[in-house]
Amino acid sequence: MKFERYGIGIAKGLSVTIRHLLRRPITTQYPEQRLNPSRRTRGNELIWDKDKCTGCGTCAKACHIGAIHISTSTNQVDNKYEVQKYEVDTGYCIFCGLCVEACPFEALFLSYDYECARYRRNDLLHDKEKMVETPERKVSGYFYPKRAAKLPKQSLLVDNDRGKRHER
Amino acid sequence: MTLALSGKDIAGKIEKKFPGCVVESAAESLLVKGESLLEIAAYLKNTPGLDFDYLTAVSGVDYLDCFEVVYHLTSLKNNHSLVLKARCYDRANPVLPSVVGLWRTADFQEREIYDLLGISFEGHPNLKRIALWEGFEGHPLRKDFL
Amino acid sequence: METTKTKEIVINTEPFVVNFGPAHPSTHGVFRMRMTLDGEVIMDMEPVFGYLHRGLEKLAEERTYTSCIPLTDRLDYLAPMSNNLAYCLAVEKLAGIAVPERAEYIRVIIAELQRIASHLCAVGFFLNDCGAFMTPVLYMLRERERILDLFDMVCGQRLTYNYMRVGGVSQDIPEEFIPALKKFLKEMPGWLDEYERLLKDNEILLARAKGVGILPRDLAINIGASGPVLRASGVRWDIRRADPYSIYDRFEFDIPVGTAGDCYDRYRVRVEEMRQSLRILRQAIKDLPRGEVRSEVPHLIRPPIGEAYGHLEGPRGELGFYLVSDGSIAPYRFHVRAPTFINLTALADMMRGWKIADAILIFGSIDICMGEVDR
Amino acid sequence: MAMQMLPPNWPGNFWAHWAIFAVVILVFVLLMVMFFIWLERRAMAVMQARLGPNRAGPFGLFQPAADALKILIKEDIIPARSDKLVHWLAPVVAFVPAVLVFAVVPFWGGALLADLNIGILYVVAISSVTIVGIFMAGWSSNNKYSTLGAMRQVASVVSYEIPVVLSLVGVILLAGSLSMQQIVAAQDIPFILLQPLGFLLFFTGALAEINRAPFDLTEADSELVAGYMTEYSGMKFGLFFLAEYAEALAISAIVTTVFLGGWRGPLLPPWLWFVGKVVIVFFVIVWIRTTVPRLRIDQLMALAWKFLLPLALLNLLITAAEILFWPAVSLWVLIPINFAVMIVLVLLWSRLFKLGWGKVEV
Numbered sequence A: 001m002k003f004e005r006y007g008i009g010i011a012k013g014l015s016v017t018i019r020h021l022l023r024r025p026i027t028t029q030y031p032e033q034r035l036n037p038s039r040r041t042r043g044n045e046l047i048w049d050k051d052k053c054t055g056c057g058t059c060a061k062a063c064h065i066g067a068i069h070i071s072t073s074t075n076q077v078d079n080k081y082e083v084q085k086y087e088v089d090t091g092y093c094i095f096c097g098l099c100v101e102a103c104p105f106e107a108l109f110l111s112y113d114y115e116c117a118r119y120r121r122n123d124l125l126h127d128k129e130k131m132v133e134t135p136e137r138k139v140s141g142y143f144y145p146k147r148a149a150k151l152p153k154q155s156l157l158v159d160n161d162r163g164k165r166h167e168r
Numbered sequence B: 001m002t003l004a005l006s007g008k009d010i011a012g013k014i015e016k017k018f019p020g021c022v023v024e025s026a027a028e029s030l031l032v033k034g035e036s037l038l039e040i041a042a043y044l045k046n047t048p049g050l051d052f053d054y055l056t057a058v059s060g061v062d063y064l065d066c067f068e069v070v071y072h073l074t075s076l077k078n079n080h081s082l083v084l085k086a087r088c089y090d091r092a093n094p095v096l097p098s099v100v101g102l103w104r105t106a107d108f109q110e111r112e113i114y115d116l117l118g119i120s121f122e123g124h125p126n127l128k129r130i131a132l133w134e135g136f137e138g139h140p141l142r143k144d145f146l
Numbered sequence C: 001m002e003t004t005k006t007k008e009i010v011i012n013t014e015p016f017v018v019n020f021g022p023a024h025p026s027t028h029g030v031f032r033m034r035m036t037l038d039g040e041v042i043m044d045m046e047p048v049f050g051y052l053h054r055g056l057e058k059l060a061e062e063r064t065y066t067s068c069i070p071l072t073d074r075l076d077y078l079a080p081m082s083n084n085l086a087y088c089l090a091v092e093k094l095a096g097i098a099v100p101e102r103a104e105y106i107r108v109i110i111a112e113l114q115r116i117a118s119h120l121c122a123v124g125f126f127l128n129d130c131g132a133f134m135t136p137v138l139y140m141l142r143e144r145e146r147i148l149d150l151f152d153m154v155c156g157q158r159l160t161y162n163y164m165r166v167g168g169v170s171q172d173i174p175e176e177f178i179p180a181l182k183k184f185l186k187e188m189p190g191w192l193d194e195y196e197r198l199l200k201d202n203e204i205l206l207a208r209a210k211g212v213g214i215l216p217r218d219l220a221i222n223i224g225a226s227g228p229v230l231r232a233s234g235v236r237w238d239i240r241r242a243d244p245y246s247i248y249d250r251f252e253f254d255i256p257v258g259t260a261g262d263c264y265d266r267y268r269v270r271v272e273e274m275r276q277s278l279r280i281l282r283q284a285i286k287d288l289p290r291g292e293v294r295s296e297v298p299h300l301i302r303p304p305i306g307e308a309y310g311h312l313e314g315p316r317g318e319l320g321f322y323l324v325s326d327g328s329i330a331p332y333r334f335h336v337r338a339p340t341f342i343n344l345t346a347l348a349d350m351m352r353g354w355k356i357a358d359a360i361l362i363f364g365s366i367d368i369c370m371g372e373v374d375r
Numbered sequence D: 001m002a003m004q005m006l007p008p009n010w011p012g013n014f015w016a017h018w019a020i021f022a023v024v025i026l027v028f029v030l031l032m033v034m035f036f037i038w039l040e041r042r043a044m045a046v047m048q049a050r051l052g053p054n055r056a057g058p059f060g061l062f063q064p065a066a067d068a069l070k071i072l073i074k075e076d077i078i079p080a081r082s083d084k085l086v087h088w089l090a091p092v093v094a095f096v097p098a099v100l101v102f103a104v105v106p107f108w109g110g111a112l113l114a115d116l117n118i119g120i121l122y123v124v125a126i127s128s129v130t131i132v133g134i135f136m137a138g139w140s141s142n143n144k145y146s147t148l149g150a151m152r153q154v155a156s157v158v159s160y161e162i163p164v165v166l167s168l169v170g171v172i173l174l175a176g177s178l179s180m181q182q183i184v185a186a187q188d189i190p191f192i193l194l195q196p197l198g199f200l201l202f203f204t205g206a207l208a209e210i211n212r213a214p215f216d217l218t219e220a221d222s223e224l225v226a227g228y229m230t231e232y233s234g235m236k237f238g239l240f241f242l243a244e245y246a247e248a249l250a251i252s253a254i255v256t257t258v259f260l261g262g263w264r265g266p267l268l269p270p271w272l273w274f275v276g277k278v279v280i281v282f283f284v285i286v287w288i289r290t291t292v293p294r295l296r297i298d299q300l301m302a303l304a305w306k307f308l309l310p311l312a313l314l315n316l317l318i319t320a321a322e323i324l325f326w327p328a329v330s331l332w333v334l335i336p337i338n339f340a341v342m343i344v345l346v347l348l349w350s351r352l353f354k355l356g357w358g359k360v361e362v
Helices: A008-022 A058-062 A098-102 A145-150 B007-017 B037-046 B106-117 C056-060 C069-073 C080-095 C101-130 C135-155 C177-200 C203-209 C217-222 C228-232 C263-287 C339-351 C356-365 C370-374 D013-047 D063-072 D084-104 D119-127 D130-140 D144-175 D180-186 D196-209 D234-259 D270-291 D297-325 D331-352
Strands: A046-048 A068-075 A080-089 A108-110 B022-025 B030-032 B054-062 B067-075 B080-088 B095-097 B120-122 C016-020 C032-038 C041-048 C306-314 C317-325 C331-337
Touching: A008 C177, A008 C203, A008 D013, A008 D270, A058 A068, A058 A098, A098 A108, B007 B022, B007 B030, B007 B037, B007 B080, B037 B080, B037 B095, B054 B106, B054 C306, B054 C317, B054 C331, B067 C317, B080 B095, B106 B120, B106 C339, C016 D144, C032 C356, C041 C339, C041 C356, C056 C069, C056 C331, C069 C080, C080 C101, C080 C306, C080 C317, C101 C135, C101 C177, C101 C203, C101 C263, C101 C306, C101 C356, C135 C177, C177 C263, C203 C263, C203 C356, C217 C228, C217 C339, C228 C263, C228 C317, C263 C356, C306 C331, C317 C339, C339 C356, C339 C370, D013 D063, D013 D084, D013 D234, D013 D270, D063 D234, D084 D119, D084 D130, D084 D234, D119 D144, D119 D180, D119 D234, D130 D144, D130 D234, D144 D180, D144 D196, D144 D234, D144 D297, D180 D234, D196 D234, D196 D297, D196 D331, D234 D270, D297 D331
Parallel strands: B030 B080, B095 B120
Antiparallel strands: A046 A108, A068 A080, B022 B030, B054 B067, B067 B080, C016 C032, C032 C041, C306 C317, C317 C331
């Protein structure tokens, strides 16, 4: 070690840290304060539209994890397929969104909700009834820009004044 | 742009120096005999005008009838590249010469190929499993590994 | 050692082996260094890894070309966008798919943002390894957060983006992206200056990092080092310039190189690269055209039989994908040229003779991501 | 050993005085340590753009208490092949001296346990006993990290004692007494102004002795996990933790007493002056820890022997000469002279100072 700079470097560093005492921290206190997630959030659930789905199974083929199970039967009266079972194991799902992209009938969405911790593994298995869209389970705008426009604006750190450098 | 040298041109040069060593040459790659790999690699590295001083990647492929090891060579000096290949047909005990002496890049990569494909590299200073533990049975990247 | 000099007290010492890792605060993942120490001096070091080996290359062989993209996210988890892009470049080369102009620009913007985010992490953790207790890393993670916000806006995730697609990107950028990015570009140089003030001239850092862990030029080339590690050793080699992929030939930027190849140079090169990335970003958003972001690509891509090696200059070095196609919907062979895996080759050479504290520093300066090393 | 016993009219002779003061000091030390832990975490957090503890109590003030409770009910793990007795004894040996130092620290005009006429000597002697405990911990844990950490600590303390003591001698020359009370009484001008170089050297050396950043090699978390404490858990770890902060408190108190005029100050009550100064000194320690990286072991040694020691000797020489040749001169005249001396010496030595061996050929 040479003190060719006579400790000026250390002094400069000390000035940077002490200046931070005057700035507000950027931390958000999570359960009380919440930030808006991105409009395209790939939340931890899948939401399925019963009416639009034709049971083609493209989503199950697109899923490389094999988290989507779908079985269909033929409805003799209307002469079309009917989805018997539609199950997603969100414990296996990696939320890559490839199934949403693959769906040709706009019947599958990712959710806007990101708090999906469960106490039991069984609760992670979502079936037909659990996967419908409700006011509490909002649909994310991932791959559906029209839906994204309706969601609240994402809170960004660049827009936030906290933790700002005071302009020199 | 890095100029991808044609395997055919290089094959001509190598044929002059080491007759009978080139098995196959295409526009994008050059397949040489396994036994003469080391000499050809040394030639490619040390010949002025070629100067392949940088070994980008070593990959092993299992084609079921043979194993192919692909060397992506680059010359930082002249900014050109070449794909060099070598094959070994013995499925039970595939052996190729190691190029660690020329490019030490190959050290870990050859170990990885040994680990996952089971190709032994002769002359490698420390050939042992790298990703899997000692005593693991089989070589997972082989196509017949289930 | 039988060389006893006259009139010198010979204390009989014995080297001992210390296992650094697999679970150690500063091994950046599950990495193990088996060090043979003589007191504090490292006599020899053997890297041991594979604790995070998931067999990604085997997994990819039974997935379609599109569904391999999420797998690449999980290689280098600090720079998944670059991994996505490298893989897509390789598939596009293999199948001969063209990319729309706007998508190319978006790709460049995202890749450069990713480079900044990754370098922030690298530099921050390097300084943390020096013992600057958490301060630089927390400052830098704060700025990384701003970038992650942008990525979140674009693709809906903060870590595993899965954004690039073969033939473009998955979705167009939202309209609020560019204003936010402009704001970020305006602020970022000031933040960088602040980091420089914090530790760049710090005497202790200079004493710790200058001249430590030197990787000489010839060895760096022979070892196949790439990225900032290679450039810090004085080799002006950047694939963005040497073999311009995507549209990098349209931008003006410098390639920062080091002189000595020591830890301090590697740190400096990364900081300078961040500035150059900001420069590229400014040019890219100025010229960003309108139009499609994804060319027409079949759902299941079936490239012709053949092979391709696609590479790019990732934040950690040359990231390459060697793909072999047998004409089916899945790659026949999927090999990753992981930059950090190859940079590790030189680790033992750099460490020998230095002390334990230096070992941590040297290890931090080559910026390892174990997800990529083990695959 | 002659003691100047304080308030003589206590009931029950001196025993009551000792008993009461001992309890008061223990409570003071524990409370201050808790406050310091909170202060360090909180101040550091704000300087790192975070919040720090803010849940337990107002501003998170009860966080250290909560941590202490948690640590008390943790399982006590003893490594299988450790030396159990030494392993058990080490935290005690480390903690006791740190508290003992406070026996001679004056909180007020007469408020101290014992005004030893060799107060400073006592402080220097007692405070270095802590490393025995640390070395016991390192050795008995049967862990390589612990041993390395303990070895580093012993090496650094042995080296840094010398410049620390030498820089204190300058103060003693000025005050004309070894007693802490007398030193405070002598500070009409705080000695930091009269002994700027001495203060710099003492502060640097003291940081190394209590292994605070940038000299925290003993428990360098990025290298040695937690150094000598790696194998400790539960309340034994808690005691080491307490000892570490008690030492920091002791050093802050000594700096306050010796260089900053102790409890002396206008308007406010003396004990408040004392506590205030101690907190400020500790804040500076935290501030430094937040900013600077860590030194390497050989650089640590070089700094002690090549930088601090010669400067401390020169400082002693200059102070002694000043006192010998200008006994009658006003102390105010010495302030600019001493500051000039400090600047010249530090700049000069910075030029001369060079580090030796970095890499060793193996």
